[in-house]
Amino acid sequence: xxxxxxxxxxxxxxxxxxxxxxxxxxxxxxxxxxxxxxxxxxxxxxxxxxxxxxxxxxxxxxxxxxxxxxxxxxxxxxxxxxxxxxxxxxxx
Numbered sequence: 001x002x003x004x005x006x007x008x009x010x011x012x013x014x015x016x017x018x019x020x021x022x023x024x025x026x027x028x029x030x031x032x033x034x035x036x037x038x039x040x041x042x043x044x045x046x047x048x049x050x051x052x053x054x055x056x057x058x059x060x061x062x063x064x065x066x067x068x069x070x071x072x073x074x075x076x077x078x079x080x081x082x083x084x085x086x087x088x089x090x091x092x
Contacts, residue, residue, distance in 0.1 A: 009034050009042030009083070027061070029090045032083035045080040053077075061090040 011033035019025035032042045058067045069077040
């Protein structure tokens with residue numbers, strides 16, 4: 001992970017995990033920690049870097065939604081999503 005950019009959220013948690021039995025499986029979790037009283041959604045962008053890859057396929061573990069990201073000219077992938085207050089997402 002290189003950069004996290006948020007619009008509309010002051011408190012965002014980001015965690016990285018690896019699968020204990022599958023060395024090539026990596027996960028990250030995003031949480032919009034802004035309070036429920038705020039009631040505003042937040043746009044969160046995470047810039048990721050992977051060596052020697054032209055595209056990556058990400059899966060939201062909650063609903064199995066796949067997202068395919070293409071590499072930008074410098075080698076980065078940018079994941080962008082909108083989160084309600086308190087919403088989280090675990091991505092593989």
